[in-house]
Amino acid sequence: MSGSTVDADRPADPLEARWVDLARAGDEQAFAALVRSHQDRLYAVALRMTGDRDDARDVLQETLIQAWRHLPGFRGEAGFSTWATRILINRCHNAHRARRPVGPLPEDDTAADMPRTPAAETLAVAAHRREAVRHALRALPLDQRAPLVLTTFGGYTHAETGRILGISESAAKVRAHRARRALADVLQEWR
Amino acid sequence: MTAVPADRLPCGAVPADLLTQVTEGTAPRDPAHQRSCPHCRAALAEFEELWTPVRELAAERVRAPADLLQSVMAQVRELSRANWSAVLHDPAGQTRIAARVVGAVARLAAESVPHVSLALGGGRVATPPDTAADPARVAGPDGEAATAVGTAGSRVVVDVQIAVDHGVPIHAVAAVVRERIAAHIAQQTGLVTTEVNVAVVDVRTPHGGG
Numbered sequence: 001m002s003g004s005t006v007d008a009d010r011p012a013d014p015l016e017a018r019w020v021d022l023a024r025a026g027d028e029q030a031f032a033a034l035v036r037s038h039q040d041r042l043y044a045v046a047l048r049m050t051g052d053r054d055d056a057r058d059v060l061q062e063t064l065i066q067a068w069r070h071l072p073g074f075r076g077e078a079g080f081s082t083w084a085t086r087i088l089i090n091r092c093h094n095a096h097r098a099r100r101p102v103g104p105l106p107e108d109d110t111a112a113d114m115p116r117t118p119a120a121e122t123l124a125v126a127a128h129r130r131e132a133v134r135h136a137l138r139a140l141p142l143d144q145r146a147p148l149v150l151t152t153f154g155g156y157t158h159a160e161t162g163r164i165l166g167i168s169e170s171a172a173k174v175r176a177h178r179a180r181r182a183l184a185d186v187l188q189e190w191r
Numbered sequence: 192m193t194a195v196p197a198d199r200l201p202c203g204a205v206p207a208d209l210l211t212q213v214t215e216g217t218a219p220r221d222p223a224h225q226r227s228c229p230h231c232r233a234a235l236a237e238f239e240e241l242w243t244p245v246r247e248l249a250a251e252r253v254r255a256p257a258d259l260l261q262s263v264m265a266q267v268r269e270l271s272r273a274n275w276s277a278v279l280h281d282p283a284g285q286t287r288i289a290a291r292v293v294g295a296v297a298r299l300a301a302e303s304v305p306h307v308s309l310a311l312g313g314g315r316v317a318t319p320p321d322t323a324a325d326p327a328r329v330a331g332p333d334g335e336a337a338t339a340v341g342t343a344g345s346r347v348v349v350d351v352q353i354a355v356d357h358g359v360p361i362h363a364v365a366a367v368v369r370e371r372i373a374a375h376i377a378q379q380t381g382l383v384t385t386e387v388n389v390a391v392v393d394v395r396t397p398h399g400g401g
Contacts, residue, residue, distance in 0.1 A: 025278050025285075032264050043255035057256050064263045069270065072287060129244035130251075152214075153249045180214040181207070187241050 020080055024071045031071070035064055038081050041154065042088055048149040049092040051138040059095055063088040078163055085154070086164045089146050136186040140179060147172055148179035200230040213238040214245075277382050279345050288380050297349045297387075300375035301368045306356040308395050347376065348386045354393035365389040 016037070022030035042063065046056035067074075067084050074083055137145060150161040151172075162172035200206060202224070209231060211217055225231045276287040301307055349372055355364050373384040 026276070028264065028267055031267060032260065035260055035263055039255035039259060040253065043259070044253035047253055053256075057259060060255065061259060061263055061266075065266050065270070068263075068267050072276075126244065126247065130248045133244045133248045152245065177211065177215070181210065183245065184210055184214065184238070184241055187245075191241075 016080060017076065020071070020074070020076060023068075024074065031068055034080055038084060039064075041081065042084060045085060045149055045154045046088055046092070048134075048137060048153045049089070049142075049145060050095070051134055055095070059088065059091050063091050066091070082160055082163050085150070085156075086166070089150075089164060092146070093142055132187060132190055133183075136183055136190065139186050140182055144175065144179035144182050147176040148183060151176045152180065200234060202228045202230045204228070204231050204234075206234055209234050210238050213242050277345060277347055277380070279381050286381075288382065293347055293349070293376060293380060293382065296375050296379050297351055297372045300372045301351050301353055303375075304364060304367045304371055306359040306364050307353050307368060308356060309354040309393070345381075346383045346385045348388070349376070349384060350388045350390070352390045352392045354395050355391055357394045357396050361391050365391065 016034070019030040019033050023034060039060070043056060043060050046060045046063075047053065050056045050059060063084060066087050070087075074080075078086075137149070140148065146165060147161055150156040150164060151158065156164065158173040158176065159169045161176065162169040165172060165175075167175070198205070204221075204224070208220055212219055213235060219225045225235070276289050277293060279286040279288070302309070351368065351372065353365075353368060355361055368389050369387040372387050376382050376384045
């Protein structure tokens with residue numbers, strides 16, 4: 001998902017613009033086409049925001065239903081993906097508010113049962129480290145997590161991230177930068 | 192302890208800059224110095240190790256659950272049944288008319304017909320926009336399929352249930368109800384009524400206080 005050069009905000013490819021028009025007029029198949037083409041990227045953002053597969057699924061499902069209901073108000077000033085991601089991030093904020101406090105991060109005991117062969121051990125260490133990143137992400141406050149997830153994990157540009165979060169491009173850049181510092185700090189602390 | 196240990200490395204380089212270089216792939220401020228400076232290289236190696244799992248995690252292929260689309264679309268269809276809007280297209284914009292509005296117009300139209308004491312029911316969208324009405328899709332049980340398609344358009348099918356006064360010719364009343372509903376909907380909403388299905392569900396004595 002990262003490394004994608006697709007600009008979700010380019011003035012939409014004509015096919016997508018057509019899908020949006022049809023879906024706005026109530027065409028479910030057109031909406032299904034939009035969901036199909038954006039669900040993986042949206043889910044990736046949801047997963048990194050929530051840190052949990054079930055939560056990510058729930059929040060994405062709610063997001064898509066909300067998108068369907070509000071499509072008539074969507075004027076196409078941003079790409080569908082940007083617009084849907086904005087809904088998604090807002091829902092993550094709401095879900096977080098409703099569920100707080102998150103509680104202490106679970107102790108990671110996966111490494112204890114890992115096989116002992118050198119290759120497996122390397123893999124286990126790598127997996128363990130990625131697990132640590134997942135936990136570290138969850139430890140970040142949401143206003144830091146969102147720009148970090150969008151840029152580093154979602155592959156969105158700073159301009160897109162700004163549009164999604166309703167802030168300027170430079171503000172998005174600063175926040176993403178701070179969030180990376182914060183993530184590095186947490187990872188360092190946990191070593 | 193933080194990832195950025197001090198304000199300056201012994202060589203004078205700023206660790207925060209080196210971290211940014213690793214996490215954001217920015218160009219080194221002083222490439223020649225960095226190549227030869229052990230402090231910078233150590234710090235870079237450290238940050239690189241710290242950030243590698245982040246990159247790995249970001250590169251993980253994440254796919255939405257296989258059944259997500261299906262369950263979203265099931266909910267969308269459910270919503271369409273309950274909350275559809277008819278849409279009138281105009282070069283200056285579009286007008287959406289909520290189902291309950293069409294339903295209310297239809298009910299009031301039906302109740303304005305003499306000998307109709309009560310009307311219940313609503314409407315639904317007949318056919319996709321820009322498509323001629325297809326009786327096979329809107330009549331009878333297939334009408335449900337037209338609803339399930341959920342495509343809003345400018346054509347509506349109205350299902351209305353009425354109670355009529357006892358003793359009046361029901362088929363004649365139903366015919367007037369049909370005409371009046373279509374006329375009122377055309378007049379008030381600009382929508383085309385493809386079909387009015389009238390179900391007579393009760394008869395009442397004219398002075399029964401219904």
